[in-house]
Amino acid sequence: MTFTPPMAFAGAPLDLVENERSEADLTAFAKARKARALIMHHGQFLTKNGELVMIAPMKMVGKNIYDPGPLFLGLDGNAPIFAFSFADPVEALDMTNNANLEPLRGLAAKLDPKQLALAGRAKSLFDWHRAHKFCSNCGNQSYVTNGGVTRKCPSCETDHFPRVNPVVIMLVLHGDKCLLGRGPQWPEGAYSCLAGFVSPGETMEEACVREVFEEVGVTVQDMEYRFSQPWPFPSQLMMGLSCQATNTDITLDNKEIADAQWFSKETVRGVFNGTDTAFLCPPAFTIAHQLLQTWLDD
């Protein structure tokens, strides 16, 4: 079995209790002594001393919260975990002394792994609700069901489930070199693994071949699945593969890629341990970083 490194936003810390999400179940969970809720406000998380602020969910009764209302994320052991998107300025909550509002990207490098997984699940679900208020089958407004993990259309009765979008991300290798690219909007000097959405009718491997050829004109073969990462910006499943290039000449698709280069293992190792400044490596919480790290460790 392939080694899977610890992956940010993952770790499956919750029992999703898919079969205990009636109104009565949700009320009992919210009133449980150990129940806790994280708080978001306009897409940011309420934090204090480097941790998510977790409050008793019943303290939110009567407060002004956005759709989808209380979101029941699941059970952490026997502690029910909820999330709220608070509509008023957070100063209206009485637990915000020394608290901050922070975006998830900034928290990714510092939250403990379990809290980061909770925050990622909450963000993906809130983003899905925000973008899917109307039935994609008949156009009527849908309503929230099962504590926020589904929606239902009152007109055509279609059930709607949260979307997860599959993306392939590739460690493209040739001898002792790997191919990294940079997007047009990226920070100066930042390079990472190539990636792209899987298209309907494609396997992961076929998407890998197509994306690498489209972006840099390089042909690849011998695709091998490595590991994956949930990526809550807004809700991708990043599926990491390695593959072998059969040619090394780069022809850029300038709309998607500003530059791409082959880097030797020695150079990448130097960048990772801080002795080489050839490029800015992807942050440690990304699957691109983990793909490169496992290649260095081979």
Ligand SMILES: [Zn+2]
């Ligand atoms: Zn409908």
